[in-house]
Amino acid sequence: MPALALRGSTLAYLGVMVVLPLAVLAAQSAELGPSAFWKAIFDPFAWHALKLTISTALVMVAINAVMGTATAWVLVRYEFPGKEVMNALIDLPFAVPTVVTGLMLVALYGPSSALGTVLGRAGLGVIYQQPGIVLALLFVTYPFVIRSVQPVLLEVDRGEEEAAATLGASPWMVFRRVTLPTLFPSILTGTALAFSRALGEFGSVVMVAGNRPLETKTGPMYVFGEIESGNRHGAMVVSVVLLATSLGILIALNLIQRRRGGGHGE
């Protein structure tokens, strides 16, 4: 049966490539035992790195939810010169390697750049500071909300909005009461994907953050540092926390979508 052979070989590949490494990571972390596990998490350096990762991701997500929805809205509903070009360039962050993203931000805001010098004198340092991390995350996750909301907005039934308007609703009220509820699931999807991505982002952040423990060292940077210095336990524990958070968000998203009857047909 070719069907069985195809299924068997692809599942085997998936097993070796994805399930095996995860299982080994999980098994080896479990071997540490709960007390060692907690101790590793609440190590001041690890704890700070985790908090920094979560907080910068939250700031990024808040900005992206608003700006991403606005961008999708403008791209779908309005006409303006350069719209086609902008629409094509939205995916640029998916094409640019993360290290290069970091390098771009350094080139623009770094201490040796004109803008960086001005900002630095005003006491608004970006590079090697926490705002730099948020900026890097914003760049890297820029397309998520836009690309998630855009197709839904294209299919929104304008009739509903028009009906609301004929019933006397103001444009803002139409948006808030009619359009936004329709878009909400896709905004949620976009932000969840962006958040999950931000938890693991390394290449761009490592270039702009400056790697100062207890100040600009994020979770993935902490994991990397512990691997380099030979503390595999610390690396594993923080990895498991990051991974579990990221997976938890994606699974929750999946469940919410399913309860809503799944926006995508089957």
Place this chain on the structure above:
Amino acid sequence: MAIAVRNLTKRLGNFAVEDVSFEVPEGQLVALLGPSGSGKSTILRIIAGLEKADSGEVELTGEDATYMPVQRRGVGFVFQHYALFRHMTIRQNVAFGLEVQRLPKAEIKRRVDELLNLVQLSGYSERYPSQLSGGQRQRVALARALAPRPKVLLLDEPFGALDSRVRDELRSWLRKLHDEVHVTSLFVTHDQQEAFEVSDQIVVLNRGKIEQMGPPQELYERPASPFVTEFLGAVNVLPLDSILSMDTMQDEAPLPVDFPTAGGRARVYVRPHDMELTRQSDGRTGWFAHVRRLTHLGGTVRVELKLLDGTDLLVQLTRERSRELELAEGDDIYVVPRNWKVFEERPRPEDRMQPIEGDYVI
């Protein structure tokens, strides 16, 4: 026999094909007619080899095809949604089955031209399917299926996706085409009118079983079951009891027949155009009724009546007859049945209704 199906059975969840057997003679056009879920498409797909039956046999032009793979069966298949190859031109679509047979290029070209000519799409050979209308696409699908000279042609709701005007056109066109090409054809439809218009024989299916098969006219005049009676057209269903206890014009029997075997669960089936309305008694059986509503439908008039016991009755008259009677809403009038069937519900087997008499034509 071009197609023979024997004891075909297939179970799929709560849906099934049960012990279906029938034959399609060489050169005929046969319809598989039934409501959705009756198993008609499944039977067609089993004949094509696209699905496997749990048990039973399929024979194509005298050869056992039960275990033959699809590509060796030599069937032409036409889907409801055309299933044209979207990335190929019309010419490439029609040529596909010929290329599989590795025919010489010149011959492929000749045959494709011939078929495009046959389906009246000669000028469209270099277009893509998306540039054609629904009716044109279905004609391409037909040309593609006919190109490799299949032993039989199978059509799965071929007109189901088209709007009604195009559907009517394509139907009579298919009938004409069949009279020209004479390839044995089996087509699936849920539309009884379509089956009547196009086919030589009809196989009526219900819940995976054959209810009745035969030429269209025979099915209509002598339906074997209440299902067939109801499926083939509008019909009034009246409890026999209340008919028998009805007052009539001159105290004759309400139905001019005896029903020695009829119990309390028999029903009378009478079509709206199989009844006449009269003002006075003329010696025939008539039921007393009250005219509730008249609807003019162009050439015919639909009369909604109420019998004395409160049963609703629908009668269809020609416009002329209605004018002759000077019929008006609120009139009292006699209904004279010309043609009817009585079926009795039997407690066994499976509570199915059985005909308890022949048919009555007065």
Place this chain on the structure above:
Amino acid sequence: MGNDRASAWGRRLLVGLVVGWFAALILVPTLALARTALAGGFRPFWDALMSADARRAFGLTLSITAVATVVNTLFGLAFALVLVRQKFWGRAIADGLVDLPFAVSPIIAGLMLVIVYGPNGWLGRHLEAAGFKVVYSWPGMVLATMFVTIPFVVREVVPVLREFGIDQEEVARTLGAGRWRTFWRVTLPSIRWGLAYGVTLTVARSLGEFGALLVVSGNILGRTQTATLYIHDTIEGFHPEGAYAASVALAGISFVLLIGMELVRKRVEAHEKH
């Protein structure tokens, strides 16, 4: 609706805000990089790109990308067929598992590979004893890249394949075509754009992968460098020109791939529609 003049101004304001945000966040940094890389003119940029180290790094990146792309394209195509066409126990789980690499930080992906295939790893110690080195050498880098790019082809092909249905394949079979011919002549041409998009994303991600490679390539001075590692290692040194030049080249390749594919698709689809 409301005051038309006010809403026209609101509209302009919103467009301005969105375009300004896009320019500040995406365009300006991109241009800043290009400007820095080309600050000394085209000649030094080209020389930096053609240095022995840079060329070696790009060669390594290309070889890793080639392997990862071929393997994951074959897998992605096969697995998409399995997911869409077959019903089996655990299909929903398999469907979720294939997306998992998206949720895993590249650093953690690298860590997992070290734990499994490293010198003291679960499998690695046996492999190492047999004289087979995975982590800290080419196979480890390929594995890392393969891991992070697993989902792309599957994700792009599955919806296209689902929409495509099986009617056309069934017709091809009734017309006498076997499995292979049906796949090559009917299925593959119909899903080609989804596949092409998935492959492009796989290539772009492979070219740019950094975190997982950083972990897997180890903390060795003068280690085997891919293009991204080369950028990372040289930016802090005395000759950052090489890093800037390589960055522009890398981003340029990925971007041209992505935009180029989109343009070709639009042209061909327009041809088939009109």
